[in-house]
Amino acid sequence: MRTWGKKEGEEGAATPDKTERLPKKKVAVLVGYNGAAYKGSQINPGIPTLEGAVFQALAKAGAISPDNSDDHQKVGLSRAARTDAGVHAAYNVLSLKMILSPPDKPAEQPLEDYLNTFLPPTIRIWTIIRVQGSFNPKNLCDQRQYEYTLPTHLFLGPKPGSALHAQLLKSRASAKTSPAFWAAQPEGSSFADDVKAKKGWRVSKPILEAAREFVTAYEGSHNYYNFTVGMDFRDRSAQRTMRKLEVSEPFVVDDVEYVSVGFLGQSFMLHQIRKMIALAILAVRTSTPASLVAETFGPSRIHIPKAPALGLILLGPQYGEYNKRVGESNVKLEELKAAKRLDEASFLEQKRDPLAIGEELDKNIQEFKKEMLLKKLWEQENQEATFSKWINYVDVFVGPDFEYLNPKGVIPASASAGKGQSQSGDKGRPAAVEGANEDVALPSDDEETAQGQEEG
Template identity: 25%
Template sequence: MIVDIPDVVEKINQNLPEQIRVWGYVRTIRSFHAKTLCDSRIYEYLIPTYVFNPDEKASCTQTSQSMTMDQSVEVKAEGSTDQKIIEIPVATIEEMIENRKYRITPEILNLVRTGFKEYEGIMFTCYELRAFIRTSSQIFCSLYKVGDPKIVKDTEWLSLKVQGQSFMLHQIRKMPVFKSYNKKCVVNGYEPIDYEKYREEIDEFKEKHIYSKIYEEECNDNTFQNWLNSIDAHKDRDFGYLNSEGVIPEWAIVKKSAQSNKEEAIGWEKNDSENDD
């Protein structure tokens, strides 16, 4: 790459779509690899605070029973020929007006932060099919931060940031962390990879091209309330472990034989070797 061109970063960006930006560049050691030398990754999620509303009125049981066939889900129990159509309530205008009025209290916010904090510093299993048969799906979570509430288009939002060694297969990467590499490159006279130098520009970019799309989708489609409705509609079978008592029903626990686990593990290992990048 030719880097002695004046204003090379600006000139590159002039030829890119505005949704893709170059912030800067550093010379790396010859063996640098962005994927393998990444210590951890930081993911950020945005969620409206009304999903944490403990008020019973927010429950799906009080939602208007107005339905559409698009929200119908066909469920077939394992080992059964019986089929059950579950009708999922669609968020109503009146319901969403009340949802968007909700503002999280300091007590609930502290509870949310305390809950997510429990994931820090422990090994836990990624939520994927192979999780219960492979120890490689366990990761170390070093950070889970819940930001301060923010009002956007009459709705209050929270930012959830989680930092871990790795995450689910094919999950979107947002920002790699190269702490170990930076220590090595500084010793060898190279400039470290430092995103903080471009923090203001990066935040403005995220607000314009990422956050705004999430806000718009929620405003138009009531995404999160419909998601909550879907969960509530499936509590009898799939999500029975989501209850205020914190008790996992016996019927919600999947039990497999040792032979079945072994066969699935062999299948996963074979698939991984064939698709290894």
């Protein structure tokens, strides 16, 4: 086994059971990643994850000693946000104790650049910042910012003849679900024909405003137990605060129109954003009013599918209060140094930088987001029609689960799985689906997580 010290027998060498160690420092590692090839972010033995890839790279680079390379808990690895399988991050924050001067790193090469040589281009370490000993990236995070990008054709109403279209006909005088678009399609058009036609569709201003009204209704502190899995209405951890949600102006990529929905919240539960997006899509495309949102915060349990992971990006955690504390501590250190009660070496050792993104680093992150996240998203959608498969799967689902999509925006008893109880089991099954997608997991996906698991 490799050791970090003088060879045994040399003058001053340590005895074999007391090998000299390179010093470890507690740091925050800001890392961006494309999560498409990974089963989530948190380390899970035997399963490819983002943290697993980063931890292995640090060990190969010598930033983690061989004695600690077999278990991430030995270096106290933790994270600000635990992203779901397939979800990306412009940057996330990891914290651990690591060696800042690996023995094989060229002296002139920045540590971040050296570490990135051990990682694929889809994972980038942006910066490494010394942090206070009490730093916890999750608990000290003030808020997290996410973005979900989706093609606007998801707001098209369900295809005539589908199960959801038939349900809408029962709940209102007419379906009111994009009749002009569907009337223009050949009778008996295939899934592939529909996908091709949808690319040319452009969202109208009224539909865009309806989407904005719906997502804005999520803002505030509410009980979001309906937007995760395995959680009871009475569980206090379901109370979350959404500070700001907004829908961008439409933009076109490869002839397909998209919008992005920004989420700024204190914290999010597992699948919460994907379910919030899914409900907004379902409501807007069926002319269900935004009053439905308030209903979902009540005790009636409803089934909400997950929108594809493909569109979700963690833009980054934010640490306003921690940075304020660091600033106050640095002022005191400056005063001690000025009073000659602290020498320069001790001052530099105790001084900490805020967890912030500078202008130059932000340019690199935005370029990574464009090339490695959004561009990959657009390419995958163009090749695999991920969003179209998902919405097609929703439309052919047979059962009363979506009867909350009605003109009154109320949840009928037929669409409720019970009062305040956690989801379990399937109430219905989708019909045979052309272009079906396993990502939708309708109507329940409890098997994926333990109760209360957080995304970030």
